[in-house]
Amino acid sequence: MTPTPFLVAVDVVVFAIRRGRLEALLVRRANDPYRGRWALPGGFVEAREDLEAAARRELREETGLADLHLEQLYTFGDPKRDPRGRVISAAYLAVAPPGKSAARAGSDAAAVAFHAARQPPAIAFDHAAVLAKAVDRLRTKSEYSTLPLRLLDSPFTLSELQRVYEVLLERPLDKRNFRKKMLALEALEETRGFRREGAHRPAKLYRLSPRSPNLLKEKGILFPF
Amino acid sequence: MTPTPFLVAVDVVVFAIRRGRLEALLVRRANDPYRGRWALPGGFVEAREDLEAAARRELREETGLADLHLEQLYTFGDPKRDPRGRVISAAYLAVAPPGKSAARAGSDAAAVAFHAARQPPAIAFDHAAVLAKAVDRLRTKSEYSTLPLRLLDSPFTLSELQRVYEVLLERPLDKRNFRKKMLALEALEETRGFRREGAHRPAKLYRLSPRSPNLLKEKGILFPF
DNA sequence: CCAAAAGTGTTGGCGTTACACCCATGG
DNA sequence: CCATGGGTGTAACGCCAACACTTTTGG
Numbered sequence: 061m062t063p064t065p066f067l068v069a070v071d072v073v074v075f076a077i078r079r080g081r082l083e084a085l086l087v088r089r090a091n092d093p094y095r096g097r098w099a100l101p102g103g104f105v106e107a108r109e110d111l112e113a114a115a116r117r118e119l120r121e122e123t124g125l126a127d128l129h130l131e132q133l134y135t136f137g138d139p140k141r142d143p144r145g146r147v148i149s150a151a152y153l154a155v156a157p158p159g160k161s162a163a164r165a166g167s168d169a170a171a172v173a174f175h176a177a178r179q180p181p182a183i184a185f186d187h188a189a190v191l192a193k194a195v196d197r198l199r200t201k202s203e204y205s206t207l208p209l210r211l212l213d214s215p216f217t218l219s220e221l222q223r224v225y226e227v228l229l230e231r232p233l234d235k236r237n238f239r240k241k242m243l244a245l246e247a248l249e250e251t252r253g254f255r256r257e258g259a260h261r262p263a264k265l266y267r268l269s270p271r272s273p274n275l276l277k278e279k280g281i282l283f284p285f
Numbered sequence: 286m287t288p289t290p291f292l293v294a295v296d297v298v299v300f301a302i303r304r305g306r307l308e309a310l311l312v313r314r315a316n317d318p319y320r321g322r323w324a325l326p327g328g329f330v331e332a333r334e335d336l337e338a339a340a341r342r343e344l345r346e347e348t349g350l351a352d353l354h355l356e357q358l359y360t361f362g363d364p365k366r367d368p369r370g371r372v373i374s375a376a377y378l379a380v381a382p383p384g385k386s387a388a389r390a391g392s393d394a395a396a397v398a399f400h401a402a403r404q405p406p407a408i409a410f411d412h413a414a415v416l417a418k419a420v421d422r423l424r425t426k427s428e429y430s431t432l433p434l435r436l437l438d439s440p441f442t443l444s445e446l447q448r449v450y451e452v453l454l455e456r457p458l459d460k461r462n463f464r465k466k467m468l469a470l471e472a473l474e475e476t477r478g479f480r481r482e483g484a485h486r487p488a489k490l491y492r493l494s495p496r497s498p499n500l501l502k503e504k505g506i507l508f509p510f
Numbered sequence: 511c512c513a514a515a516a517g518t519g520t521t522g523g524c525g526t527t528a529c530a531c532c533c534a535t536g537g
Numbered sequence: 538c539c540a541t542g543g544g545t546g547t548a549a550c551g552c553c554a555a556c557a558c559t560t561t562t563g564g
Contacts, residue, residue, distance in 0.1 A: 063329035065290035068362075068373055104288035107371065111362035135360040135375050137293075137336035146332065148293055148375075150360050219516070236518070237554065260515040261561035444543070461545070462527065485542040486534035 067142075069149040070115040071102030071187065073133065073194035074125060076161045076174060077211050077224055082198075083174035084191055085156075085163055086183065087122050090170045093143045094184035098175070100191065102149065103168065115152040123163040123172045128154040129210045133194055141186045151190045153197060159213040202228040206247050206268070215251045215265035218242065292367075294374040295340040296327030296412065298358065298419035299350060301386045301399060302436050302452055307423075308399035309416055310381075310388055311408065312347050315395045318368045319409035323400070325416065327374065328393065340377040348388040348397045353379040354435045358419055366411045376415045378422060384438040427453040431472050431493065440476045440490035443467065 074085040086098040101122045105114040112130060120126045130152050137148040163172040175181060177195050180188065201207045208224050209216075222238045242248060249269040254262035299310040311323040326347040330339040337355060345351045355377050362373040388397040400406060402420050405413065426432045433449050434441075447463045467473060474494040479487035 063292050064332040066293045066330070067288050068291045068293070105291070105362070107289040108364045110364060111360065111373070132359060134357060135336065137330070137375065139333045139335060148336070150362065150373075217516085234555070235516090236556085239517080240519095241553090256562075258515075259513065259563035261517075263516055442543085459528075460543090461529085464544080465546095466526090481535075483542075484534095484536035484540065486544075488543055 064146060067145065067147040068105045068111075069102055069142075069147055070105060070111055070118060070152060071100040071149050071190055072115050072119045072130070072152045072154055073100060073191055074119065074123070074128065074154045074156050074161070075177060075194070075198055075211065076156045076158065077227055078158075078161075078174055080223075080227065082177040082195070082227055084177040084180065084194070085123060085125070085161075086173060086175050086180070087165065087169040088171040088173075089184060090168050096170070097184040098181050099184035100151075100187045101169070101172070105150075111150050112152070115150075115154075119154070120166075122166045122169045124166055125154075125156060125160060125163055128156050128160060129207070130154045133190070133197060136186055136190060138186065149185075149190075151194070153194045155198075155207060155210045157211055157213045199228055206245075209247070209268050214267040215253060216267075217255050217263035217265060219263060221266075289371065292370065292372040293330045293336075294327055294367075294372055295330055295336055295343060295377060296325040296374050296415055297340050297344045297355070297377045297379055298325060298416055299344065299348070299353065299379045299381050299386070300402060300419070300423055300436065301381045301383065302449055303383075303386075303399055305448075305452065307402040307420070307452055309402040309405065309419070310348060310350070310386075311398060311400050311405070312390065312394040313396040313398075314409060315393050321395070322409040323406050324409035325376075325412045326394070326397070330375075336375050337377070340375075340379075344379070345391075347391045347394045349391055350379075350381060350385060350388055353381050353385060354432070355379045358415070358422060361411055361415060363411065374410075374415075376419070378419045380423075380432060380435045382436060382438045424453055431470075434472070434493050439492040440478060441492075442480050442488035442490060444488060446491075 076083050076085070085101060087101050089095050089097050089099050101119050103118040105111060109117070112132070115130060116126070133151040133153045135148060135150045139146060141147065165172045177191065180191055183191070198207070202225065208228055209221065211224050212220055218239050221242065222233055222235065225238070226233055247269055248266040251265045251267055253265040255265055256262035301308055301310070310326060312326045314320050314322050314324050326344050328343040328347070330336060337357070340355060341351070358376040358378040360373060360375045364371060366372065390397045402416065405416055408416070423432070427450065433453055434446065436449050437445055443464050446467065447458055447460065450463070451458055472494055473491040476490045476492055478490040480490055481487035
């Protein structure tokens with residue numbers, strides 16, 4: 061008895077901070093099933109393709125986004141999750157800084173747009189559950205990893221970074237403590253540059269230090285404050 | 286153009302504490318490929334089967350183990366990971382208390398046995414990577430979740446529990462601090478019973494409290510000590 | 511000179527770590 | 538009565554949270 065063949069898909073939750081909130085990228089489906097519905101970007105894995113490569117390819121094809129930080133999230137395998145038959149989906153989580161989040165509708169997509177990640181519109185398949193899990197994971201990782209830094213263009217100011225954390229954690233943080241802790245990580249590198257904008261003191265610019273540890277745990281440092 | 290069909294497998298890393306160390310369950314393969322090699326228990330997902338259900342079924346069929354705590358670990362999809370063709374595998378992590386770890390070789394298994402999880406023998410497919418990832422995950426979760434409690438039969442003594450943590454974290458813990466912190470969680474429930482064995486004072490027995498939170502984080506409590 | 515955001519230190523409280531002795535039992 | 542592991546409290550320390558004013562700039 062030979063095993064059942066499956067179709068294998070990848071879906072990608074791309075997060076960005078926009079309009080002062082956490083948003084995720086959705087595409088309006090150009091084809092059935094769920095034609096016209098919003099859905100996560102994604103599609104079928106090709107014959108000789110690695111899962112992560114498939115996620116990157118689909119993301120690029122449907123939305124034009126590339127070179128994002130990407131990590132595997134969870135694999136969804138409910139037998140009834142796709143009306144076309146037996147489709148399992150490996151979901152990936154991505155974070156896009158503003159400079160890499162200019163999406164344009166590509167193949168299979170009638171439109172692409174960022175939506176409030178915590179109050180998404182009606183979406184196709186089980187993608188609401190996928191999105192919810194991604195939000196949860198991003199929030200959790202915000203408390204012990206440097207993942208949030210990747211939501212900003214480099215270089216960035218500490219105030220910008222603090223706003224990112226505040227959006228992710230949904231609570232205000234103390235400026236002095238934030239800066240103290242963030243600098244203590246030695247994950248940031250000071251640049252020579254300043255951001256001057258508006259009628260106030262210019263802000264120092266930082267970038268993610270090349271060999272910074274990804275996990276704050278290693279230094280025993282945890283957010284929240 | 287129709288998408289490539291895949292085979293979908295599940296593999297399970299079952300951990301147990303035995304001989305004072307962390308061990309994982311392996312089966313000796315009865316069939317090609319890799320006949321005669323040790324491998325993780327696992328197999329193909331059936332047509333209308335959920336991934337977790339498949340993991341439980343394969344585990345039961347091959348090793349006789351059932352009713353274990355199970356969680357999804359990671360999905361491995363390297364196109365060359367299986368010589369039979371395009372097979373992706375959703376890996377699961379399970380923990381077995383001594384009372385549920387009496388394995389016996391079942392279908393497809395010439396033998397089953399626990400092996401040192403951190404120095405496994407040569408194993409089939411990419412299962413060494415799967416196992417390594419599982420060890421890493423278990424260790425990490427030991428620092429902020431009550432997962433380790435599930436490596437013991439209930440009820441258990443605090444000394445037994447401490448030994449589990451010490452094996453997982455690979456370092457000695459202070460007895461008084463351990464007890465203080467563990468009891469502060471309110472994850473444990475004191476029973477009426479005592480364990481008397483050997484020539485010393487009997488030890489109080491505890492069980493995992495029914496509604497205990499799974500994540501210590503929620504109480505702001507973290508191991509290490 | 512005013513508005514606006516950047517930048518900077520100290521302190522009190524709390525939680526964590528470090529540490530040593532008595533208890534209950536079986537043989 | 539001795540050996541064995543079970544069980545318990547406290548003090549010093551270090552880390553974290555709370556908190557307000559000065560700096561620099563543009564207009």
